[in-house]
Amino acid sequence: QTIERSIAQSLLNGVADEFKAGNSSSTVVLPLRATTQFGSVAVNLTAFTQPLLVDQVLPISHQRWLPEQTVVFHTQHWRGDANQPESDAPDFTTLELMLSPTKHQNDALVHVQAINLDTTPQLRQLGGVAFAHLLSESSSVICTLNVCNATWALQSTWEFDDVDDVHVLALGTDVNGLSTGPAHSYRQTAFNEIENDLEVVNLMVTDENQRNLNDWSNPQWPFHLNANHSLLATGAVRFQGIAQSYVAQGQAEVRIDATTVPPINISGGPNEWPAEPVNWSSSWLGDVDSNGGFSIGLNAPAFTEQVPSGTRIMISAHLERRGPMEAASATSLDQTPRSSDVPFLFDRIRPSMISLLALDSGGYAPADNHIWMKGQDLALRVTLADAEGLDNTLQMHTWLEARDDVNLDGVMDAEEYSAQTVTFNSGLIEAVVDLPLLGWSDITAGGSSGRASVVIRANDLAGNALDGGGEFGSNQDLATVYLQERYDSTIDTESLEFDSLEGLLLLGHQHHFNFTITDGNGITSLDKIELALLGRDQTSACFIEYQPRYAQVTTDEACFETEPTVLIEQQGNQQAWTVSMAFRLAWNLSETPFSQPAVPSLKVFDEGQDLGLGLSRLTVFEWNMSFSLQLQSVLFEDLTLPIGDTGDDHLWVHRNDMLLLTLELTHLHTQVPAEFVPNSLIGHAVLSDGERSLLSNLTFDDEGRSQHSIHISDDVVKHNTGFIELIFEHPLLIYDQRTNLTIDRFAPQLTVPPGTLDIVDSDALEAQEIIVILTDQEGLGETPITAHWHFLRQGVPVPNSQGSAHIDKSAGTGTTNTYAGNVDMSPD
Known part of the structure; x- marks a missing residue:
């Protein structure tokens, strides 16, 4: 059971006054006794007091406090006696307001004061003017009986650095020096209550083609830009993390940087330069407008700045100045997130023309100066390449003589060309594109011949123009194709020549196969000329293939010691050409001799077919190979005076003489030098006196000659007689010959x-x-x-x-x- 009893405040105050009158102690002792008839009781005394001076911070209305923004604080101060509320208490002499990052007065950043409250109140600032200054005209103090209401208007500066929670401290002091404060008030916000850091938002970079370089969803991102490509960076500057809180005009200066950065490491490691770092950067400055926005023009690197193609460049926004020009802040930080940076790839290399081919029945052929047969539409295939990727279109400009030569002057005038656009996949490193067919009737009409001129225009992803696509006109176009009537090809059988030696082809020796061919469309209109030395049924071995269009020779490399050559010579102004094929059969053919003579075959192909000239079996030129060799000449020459006699198969020499041995190798039973003999053909020269010997290796040069010095050393030839023996044991040459020598010690x-x-x-x-x-x-x-x-x-x-x-x-x-x-x- 609880029993409550109230004691009148007049009784308590009387006891307190009586106690203070006789005791200087600041503590008032109230005697309390409780008695019960039986049992026990617990007594609790609760007292309510009212101080003589109360400071109060009224609710704060602003949410955030930004630089150059004015906020108002309201405080209320009461000085009186709760027992005598109508009595006039001592007046206030000063009122103070302090703003602090903590609850402690000593940490206060801003300190303002109101004085002369009993006459004409005056407000003054005691500290923190660098952070916020008091606006006297917007501030006021109104005092009535025992109560003063203060309005404090403060305008912050750019130096007022970030404060998480502002602690507002209010303090009043009366004429007796009594002060009970400060009163303390703060709001625990989830953000900085005072904020002066800035950030760039809504950064967008567009190029001269109105492409948004920020658009990472575009398949071409990051975009490729060429040298001096113009860009525009736009965005706005606001206080960090505060929506719609954009700075005013002149309160910030923006710097746009473009800097080379390493390529992205797709394996997940740090980005690193693959070789030497590329050091390039450039900056552009601009002020913000009244809405905090900016628009700054910039450029990709100039061609002369030698930035390699394919280099990754990052565009980033920075705040060069935070605050007005006359009051730039050292505490306001640039908090622009780097996630807003915009990359692009620099591309200075123009795409290249790889080839323009005509696709006829004989296969692919370079289109320029190609002869196309009348009666079929012209099919062309173009190949373009760019290391950084091609755009997805090309323009084919054509001049077809029968259709486009409007003034009939035979000149390919630029205005007479017509254009077609061809599309393909974007970003290809190499694009192979089949172009639209060109109608043969638009080229020749009713004539027997005509011309078609082709010029190609294209760009890469950076806008670099195609290099090598040609210009308008017959002398500068990419290709001029000639359409003609078909004419027969013939070979004069009387002109056929084959320089075998009585039906033998000597290995390593240069032989020739010659003939004269006539073609009304020109020899370059032919697909190929094929000489098969082993016969028409073995065209994949020991063949020589010549493609007149390309002046290209293709051969069976294993069959020939050196690369065969084909020489073409036109006979005056006639449509006839002398063809001379020169070749050397390889020495390795000696390992597989023929069981029977080979019959060569000569074929001419055009439009993918054998023309059937009846020369596929030239029995008159059947041949076999010859590979046996002989030493045609063995010559010793004394190089040391006095010169000894080295003739008549006997050598007369002195000790330590130097002899020069010269050998000449020829094909067996001929005077034809054995050329390009294999390196395995090695002989030995043995110098001996019958007891001692010295062996030297003998090899031949490409002309079948061998020269070797032999020193008649007295360490080897100690007797007065000796010999030099030449030994060859090889499938191509068997030879063993001894030459005696005499050491002549005495003069006659x-x-x-x-x-x-x-x-x-x-x-x-x-x-x-x-x-x-x-x-x-x-x-x-x-x-x-x-x-x-x-x-x-x-x-x-x-x-x-x-x-x-x-x-x-x-x-x-x-x-x-x-x-x-x-x-x-x-x-x-």
């Missing part, structure tokens, strides 16, 4: 028998007998000796008296020979 001795040339009769000079004896330990040959002479008169040579003559051997064998004969010593 010459003896003139007594009486010989002792007296010379001047009238018998024409038949002067000479006898000499020659001795040599190593032996003498059968060759004559040479006698040299001249006459002296008183020790001075007689002019024109010198001479020489051969003297034959007259007797002797082995080491001593006698030489005798009559010599004409008559002066000239």
Whole structure:
């Protein structure tokens, strides 16, 4: 059971006054006794007090406080006695308002005060004028009996940095210095109550073709832009995160940056440059308008700035200045999210023309100067390429002589061309497009011939124009195609020549197959000319194929030692051409000899078909291969003085002489050099004295010649005799030949028998007998000796008296020979 009893406030106040009169303590003691007859009771005393001075912050009306915005705070201050509400309490001397990020006065950022409240109230600012300043004309203080109502109008500056929750502190002081405050009020908001950070919103970049570069849903995103491509960046500047809170004119300056960035790493790792980084950037500035919006023009890199094609460039918006120009804020931050950045790909390379082909029955052929047969529509196929991707259209400009030569002057005038647009998939790196058929009757009409001119226009995704698409006119167009009547092709059988050697083709040797062909449409109108050396049933081996349109030779590489050549020469102004095919059969054919002679085949193809000229089996030129070789010449030459005799299959040399061995290789039973012999054909030169030997390798050059130096080393040849043996053991050449040598250590001795040339009769000079004896330990040959002479008169040579003559051997064998004969010593 609860029993409540109230004590009159007059009784309590009287007790308090009585207590204070006799006690200076600030604490009033109220004695309380409770007695019961039985049981126990719990006593609780609750007292309600009213302070003598009350400060109050009235409800705040504004939601956010932004720079240069005025907000109003209302405070109420009461000074009185609750027991005597009608009595006049001491007056207020000052009222104060403080704005703080916390509840503590010491943290206050803005401090304003009202004074002279009993006369003419005045308001002044004690602190924080850099953040917000007091608007006196919009502020007021009205005091009545015991109550003052204050209105505080404050305008913030750009330096008033972000505050999450503003704590409003109100404080009144009376004439006795009594103050019970400050009163404290704040709102716990989910946002910054004071905000001065800015951000760019609604950034949009459009190009000169009105494409929105932000549109990531477009299949061409990120878009490709070419050099100096014009762009326009638009958007608005607002306070961070606050809808519709755009800055006023002059309160911000926007900077648009375009900067090269690494390509995207599709594997998910960090974006990195594949090679050297590309360093390029540029910036453009612009002010905001009265609605906070901006519009700034910018450009893609210039062609001269050497930014590589395919480089990714990021456009980003930044706030270069936050706040008015005269009061730019250091605390206002640029909070523009980088998710608004806009990428594009720089493309400076023009798309290229790969080919324009005519599609006739013989296959694909370059369209320029192609001869098309009358009676069928002209089919063309164009191939374009661009490393960054092609646009999805091309324009085909055509001039068809019968249809478009309006003035009949035969000149391809630019205004006479007609155009057609052809579409294909966008973004292709290479596009192969079949163009609309061109009617043959529009080209030739009733004539026997006519011309068609083609020019192609196209762009890549960046708008770069096609390179190589041609210009209007016969000298600059992409292709001029000639339509003609069909004419026969013939080959004069009398002109056929094949330079086999009695039905043999020598491997490695250059042979020729020649003939003369006549075609009224020109030789370039033909698809191909085919020579099959092994016969018409083996056209895939040992063949030579020549395509006159391209001047291209295709062969069976395994069959030929070197690339065959085809020489075409027109016979004057006639529609006749001499064709000469030169080839060298490969040496590896020797590994599979023919079991029977081969019969060559000659065919000419046009419009995809064999013309059937009756030359597919040229039995008159049947042939077989020859590959056996011989050493045509073996020559030793002494290079060291005195020069020894190296003839007659015997070598007379000195120790440490240097010999030059020269070999000439020819086809067996011919004088034809063996050319381009295989590297496997290696011989050996063996120098030996019968006990010691030295082996050297012998190889041949492409002309069938071999030269090798042999040193007669005294480390090898220690005896006075020895030999050099040449050995070849190869399927192409079997050879083993030994040449003996003698080391001649001593000079021969010459003896003139007594009486010989002792007296010379001047009238018998024409038949002067000479006898000499020659001795040599190593032996003498059968060759004559040479006698040299001249006459002296008183020790001075007689002019024109010198001479020489051969003297034959007259007797002797082995080491001593006698030489005798009559010599004409008559002066000239």
